[in-house]
Every structure is written in C-alpha cells, then in structure tokens.
Amino acid sequence: MKLRDVFKIALHNLWYNKSRTILTVIIVMVVSTLIMTLCLFGINFMQNQIDVNKDIFNEQGTRYYAYSRNIDNQQSPYTEEEMQHVFSTADEYAHIIDSFEARLESYYYNDPNTNDYVSTSFSVAFGTDADKVYTSSNYNTSMNMWSTRFIRTQMCDYGKENLILQGSIWSATDAGQNKVWLAEDYIKTLVTQGVTLNVGDNVTFMASTWGNKMDSETRVAHDYVLAGIFDAKVLRGEEQYGDTITMLVDLDSFVRDFSDQVSYSEIQMTYAPPQTEYNYNAVYDDMKAFEEKLNAGVAPNRYDSTERDCFTCSYVEDMQMTVLMSAIILAVIVLLSVLILLLSVGSVANTIIISVDKNRKFIGLMKAMGLNQNGVKKIVTCESIMQIAIGVLIAVGALFAIRPLIATILASMFESMFSYFAVEIALSVTVPFYLPIATILLFFLFATLFSRGSLGKIAKQDVISTISEVS
C-alpha cells in the first residue's frame, strides 16, 4: 500500500471521527505545552547561562594563580621539578594563557650544617656609572620583591596583548637577555631623587646573603639593561598590599643569575578570550583541565591536616556555584518532564486505542480485501502521528504566548545568580526548531509503547472476529 494512500486513509479516519480526534489532540496539546514549556525553560536557561558566562568571561578574563605554599604553617618553596612541571603544562595550554608572571622571594633557610639562619636581601643600583656596591643614599637601593614581577618572556608569544607600553614589547627573544622594564611613575620618583634614567641605561641587581651571626656576607651582582618603560595603571596584574608594580624582570634571566638566592612564592597566569568566535564550552573545559594538571604536579598546601590545591582558576571558582545551580535546575526540569509524560501518555495512548478501535469495522473490511498486519499498523501509526503532530503544533503556538512569562522568570533567576558580577545581563528566549520535533517523537514513542499491546491485538485479530464484532 502506497504511503500517500495510507496518509489519505488515516486522514479520512480522523476526519470522520472528529470527536475522538479532537479529544486526543486536546490532550496531546495540553501535555505537550506543559512539557515543552519546561524544556523551553531549561534550554533557554542553559543557553542564556552560557551567554552570560561568556559576557562575564569576556569582561573579566581569568587568572590561574598559586600563592606561597604553606605546609603546617611553614612556607615551602616550589621545587625546581615542580616549576618545570608548571612551565611545561603552561606550554601545553598556551592557547588559554596570555601572560605568565611569577613572584620571587629572597631565599632564607636554616643551614642544616651550622643551624645558622641564612637570609638574603636584594639591592638595585641604576645608571651607567653606578657603583655596584651600595654607597650612596641617592639611589633606590632596596629591591621590593613584592612590587617586582618576574615575567616568563616565552609567554609573550601566547598573546595577544602588549604588556609593556611606551617602550619595547616583550618577545620571545628577550628570554634570558638580562632585561628590566621600569614603571613610568617609578622613573619619575627616581628623577626626584636625582636619578634620571633612559632606555638602554644599566641596572644592577645585587644579592647579599648573611648568616644570622652577621659574620659573613656573600654578594652576587648582575647587570641588566633598561629595555623599556611601562604604565603600571594599565598593566594587568595584582596589587598586593597596596603595592604598585614598579619593575618587570625577565624570569629566566633572574632565576638563572640568582638561583641560590630566590624561590618562587607566587605564580600567576592570565587569559582573556577573544570577544567573539570561540567555543566557550571547550575553553571552559580546558581551563578546568589546566588547573587540574597544574595541581597534579605540585604538592598541595596543608593547613591543620587539610590539604588544598595550590593553583586556583578564578573564573572556574566563580562559576562553580552557578554550575551547581544549573545542574539542579536542569535535573528538576527533566524529572518533571518525565513525570508529566509518564502520567499523561497513558491517557493519550488510551484515546488513540479507542480511536482505532472504533475503526475496527473499517480495518476488518480492509483486511478481508487483503490488508496485512503491517498495513494495519501503518494506518494506525499514521493516525497516531497525525493526532500527536497536530496537538504538538498547536502547543507550539501556545509556547510563543508563554515566552514573555518565561523571560520574566529567567530574568529574575539570573539577577540573583549573577548579582556578584558587574555585568549587564541581556536575556533572550527562543523556541528551538527541534523542540516540537523531539516532542512529537517522544510522545509517539511513549504512546506506541503504552498502546502496543492493544493495537497489536487489533492488527493481528482475525478478519472474521473484526467484522463480526461490529456487524
């Protein structure tokens, strides 16, 4: 039997049994409106959440940071192996890193041989004719490690943004080149102290190491060149304890020159996504994976027997609560939808069975003329799909009427979820094209499963029984 004829017969049956058809369509319409409303809410919640997350992400970017490690109230420097792991992992995830910065601290320890407490201090002298051993008070002598950033110059190739303004720009060729960049405001302060610096001038770093008995001093000094001047206000970085970043030094150079005198205390990497055209979910997943891998190679902090990872991703941390809320909301929506479907599909299946049963005589007659079981099933299936499709399509019209209500509820939810962030939230509610199609298929699947037994009996019933019962 041709599909066109199946359709025509099914349509004929539905048309000439209007009351039953209308009843089935109404039930399908009401139930599918409920289910599609819930699904629409869930889909738009997810989509808008991603959009808001992207806006926040675009606005704020992210930091991956690790402070000084602390184990049982003792500072514990990151080892060389740990730093190599950090460097190699950062190279692997270079696509989500714009910059790499590190803080170094003057190295101090208890000498196990002498039990002598050893500490190091740094000083810095400026100018081409500077005395490399401090003698004059006119020079800024103390190198403030907190306001100095040690930058891994390889990271400049990761992005995307000039770290230095008003001067030369970081590049991979600066690695290991003993270069330093000074803040413009710092340069101005030095001028007031009688020190006038220009790009190309000499900058000397000196490390002085003492035992606590003050009976010995070891000095290590290296010359650097002033490569450029930057505006500290626009440099993306952290202000710790009110300090402004005054110096940027190539990390590889400094650690190479003063490896025995410094240890890593803080590491920070930053990333800002492009404004458009990126896969938010993929980037977010990468960020989580990056954080996880960093921590896998670095021993955790330990406070009162509680261990905490050293590295944290600021954006991932901020989003954890919203992710949890999303999961809960979606779980509730799915559960409600399934419940509504299960509770209602029985009635839909029943009206379909009744509708088909009332056509038993017609089916019996056609079976007498040679319609086989498959043909009966085709007609019944076509009738079911048509009733379900009509009901769902009418429900889609109702959905568009409900859209403003959904938008209002979503707006209220998002305002409370994202009140922490200073981002303007613009929501949209769209009806995806696949929603009615999926609803039709789901309805049909459940209705078929529920009615399979009864309809199967009708299809298989012998011809005489079918005709006799209704003659």
Add this chain to the structure above:
Amino acid sequence: MIELKNVDKIYGKGDGAVHALKNVSVTIEDGKFTAILGKSGSGKSTLMNIIGALDSPTNGTVYANGQNLTEMSPNALAEYRNKTTGFVFQSFYLEPTFSVLDNVAMPLIIAGMPRKEREEKAIKVLTQLGLEDKINKKANELSGGQKQRVSIARALVHNPDIVLADEPTGNLDSQNGAEVMALLRDICNMGKSVVLVTHNMEDAKNADNIIFIEDGVAEMKSGNAVNSEANG
C-alpha cells in the same frame, strides 16, 4: 480449484466449544457456480470464510491451486485474498464516507496500484455494472441494490479467481435480489468461480454444484443431480 480436506472448525474450548464444521471435505471447481445451502447456524458462513481464507480451520487442510492455505502466514493469506478472492457481504460493508469510486478501488489501493491506473479499472467495472453516473457519490447516498452492485464491483475490480458472496440478497427486495443473482451468474460465465452462501433453495437451484450443510456436516452434490431429484 479449492479443496477442503477433513476440515473442522471449533469455536471455544471445553464444554462450551461449538463445533461449527465437522470433517468437511469439499471441492470448489474452477469456473463453476457453487452454492452453499443451509439453515441459519448450520455453518455455511463459516465454510465460506474458510474457503475464502478469511478464517482458518481448527483441523484439516485447505488447498487452493496446489497451495496449502493452512500453512500460510497471516500476511501471506492477506496477499492471497487480495490477489485471488473477492467478497460480497450481506450487509454490503461499504465505507459510507468514501466515494463509490474509492470503495470499489479499495482492493487496488491495498495492492499498491498507482492512482490513475486503479481509477481506470474501477471506472471500467462500474460502467459494466451500470453505475458510471454514481462514481463520485458517497456510498451512503445509494439505494440497497446500488450498494450491492458497488460491492460486487469491488469484488471484481482486481480480477480475482473466485468471488464469494455471503447471502448477497439478504437485505434486498426481490427485484434487486434477482438482479444481483443474475450478475453473479454472469460473473461465473466470465470464467470465474463463484461461491454463493444462501438459505434459499431458489437462489441455489441454478448452481453447478450445491453443498448442503447441516450442523456442520457438509455434503456436495451437482446441481443437475439436485434438480433431477427435485423434479422427481
């Protein structure tokens, strides 16, 4: 040729079982007019249904042109009916909301014939039966006699080998009844086998073969022999 061998048909089980046919062995010859004659409840309709593959026997075998119908699947039997049998029912069993044309074309629709082709065949049969002006009418707009002729047209449209008519004149007046009987005779003269179920000896007397059935027991005699006996 259709052969029934030792056919039983039992409805129900145990003490409530009804033995509609008891060890029936009859042959429906090709191109012959066969009447099944019996009182109400004798099993004649049951016998017709088994001959027409509308029903299957509880025991025994049914052969149609060498095919064992009792071993066929339901789908195969459906195909067999669609190709080889046409039915005419007492209650016409026309779909009232379909047009006359669609009702007649129904076996061809089931067979998957293209629309233009099947409509040509249906119109041809309807014209032969004098119903060409009723083609687009709804079936429920026809008189009883017209309905039965439409039913006959439907039974013929797919050129079956055998036409089975179950009390086709039961709901008709004598004039229409006579016309229907004449039509059935004409169908047989065209070379088709016709099986008529009736309780009326008058309708059966011109049959080539008559199957007498009473309480499920059947006996087949030639029409000539029966008429000779009747005439003494």
